[in-house]
Amino acid sequence: MFSRHFSNSMASPKKKLQGLVAATITPMTEHGEINFSVIGRYVDYLVEEQGVKNVFVNGTTGEGLSLSISERCRVAEEWVTQGRNKGPGCLWHTSKDEHWRLRENLFHGQILRTFKIGKNFSQLDQIVIHVGALSLKESQELAQHAAEIGADGIAVIAPFFLKPWNKDVLISFLKEVAAAAPALPFYYYHIPALTGVKIRAEELLDGIQDKIPSFQGLKFSDTDLLDFGQCVDQNRQRQFAFLFGVDEKIFASDQQLLSALVMGATGAVGSTYNYLGKKTKQMLEAFERKDFSSALNHQFCIQRFINFVVKLGFGVSQTKAIMTLVSGIPMGPPRLPLQKASREFTDNAEAKLKSLDFLSCTDLKDGNTDACS
Numbered sequence: 065m066f067s068r069h070f071s072n073s074m075a076s077p078k079k080k081l082q083g084l085v086a087a088t089i090t091p092m093t094e095h096g097e098i099n100f101s102v103i104g105r106y107v108d109y110l111v112e113e114q115g116v117k118n119v120f121v122n123g124t125t126g127e128g129l130s131l132s133i134s135e136r137c138r139v140a141e142e143w144v145t146q147g148r149n150k151g152p153g154c155l156w157h158t159s160k161d162e163h164w165r166l167r168e169n170l171f172h173g174q175i176l177r178t179f180k181i182g183k184n185f186s187q188l189d190q191i192v193i194h195v196g197a198l199s200l201k202e203s204q205e206l207a208q209h210a211a212e213i214g215a216d217g218i219a220v221i222a223p224f225f226l227k228p229w230n231k232d233v234l235i236s237f238l239k240e241v242a243a244a245a246p247a248l249p250f251y252y253y254h255i256p257a258l259t260g261v262k263i264r265a266e267e268l269l270d271g272i273q274d275k276i277p278s279f280q281g282l283k284f285s286d287t288d289l290l291d292f293g294q295c296v297d298q299n300r301q302r303q304f305a306f307l308f309g310v311d312e313k314i315f316a317s318d319q320q321l322l323s324a325l326v327m328g329a330t331g332a333v334g335s336t337y338n339y340l341g342k343k344t345k346q347m348l349e350a351f352e353r354k355d356f357s358s359a360l361n362h363q364f365c366i367q368r369f370i371n372f373v374v375k376l377g378f379g380v381s382q383t384k385a386i387m388t389l390v391s392g393i394p395m396g397p398p399r400l401p402l403q404k405a406s407r408e409f410t411d412n413a414e415a416k417l418k419s420l421d422f423l424s425c426t427d428l429k430d431g432n433t434d435a436c437s
């Protein structure tokens with residue numbers, strides 16, 4: 065069903081996942097097919113324009129659960145292929161003004177050649193693939209595939225149709241998925257508002273590494289800062305990654321990121337980092353140097369935009385429209401049952417983007433980058 069030619073590119077151990085992680089969008093054509101051809105540009109944009117070098121692929125923002133298993137595999141393969149540009153299988157020719165890359169890509173048994181002009185090539189630090197599914201077998205298949213293509217980690221959402229009713233049942237499910245890719249760091253994707261699985265993350269983490277040795281952290285997509293704080297407080301010695309999740313359906317998460325940093329978040333995963341990554345990094349940098357006043361100002365600036373689009377109606381469809389507007393990369397419409405963002409939304413979002421001073425650092429691709437007071 066999908067290529068198995070990546071087995072020699074098994075991910076090597078890396079430092080803890082931290083900082084900003086962009087929840088990637090899955091580009092689509094107007095006919096609802098995945099537009100693989102723009103993912104290379106997408107990688108370049110994240111790294112070079114937004115300064116974001118970690119990605120979370122096939123999650124909520126990426127419409128992962130609206131894709132077929134084969135599509136999810138192909139999307140994961142393309143992100144790993146485009147995000148890796150050094151090492152075995154890559155040949156480089158460098159001149160003063162241009163770089164050539166000849167990559168032997170065994171994607172579906174074909175050899176592809178890629179050309180790019182510029183001084184540097186983008187390279188992602190960590191690529192985490194969401195492999196959660198309603199079927200245990202499908203989730204295991206996706207996990208094994210992620211390991212074979214050289215991903216840096218896998219994440220799993222709780223099954224949400226036939227739900228686990230307690231911690232032990234959920235851990236049993238997660239353990240079986242993790243065992244399919246034992247060499248990869250394993251992250252639990254906690255998003256109770258969408259799954260309906262109300263098992264507290266604090267409870268789940270208690271003793272989890274004894275049952276899942278590859279467990280490395282948590283993507284916490286909820287507004288319960290008490291639960292999040294207890295996750296951090298009770299696991300300080302374990303060096304877990306505590307990633308505060310920002311999802312379209314949980315708007316308060318974005319507004320709470322600074323609070324989560326105070327409580328010990330080591331990073332954050334979110335859709336807004338696709339186009340507000342540079343601004344959010346400024347907040348993180350201010351926080352790290354203990355300039356809390358500046359960090360708070362950055363947080364408030366971000367909130368102004370989020371508050372505005374939430375009132376208009378904000379989700380995956382609207383995220384695609386904003387990313388297309390800001391980056392110039394066509395993200396296309398979402399897949400049904402989601403509907404394409406309206407022209408009115410896009411126009412209003414564009415006006416708001418131009419009116420906010422913090423977007424002076426973001427290159428609006430219509431050529432108008434003037435910031436308003």
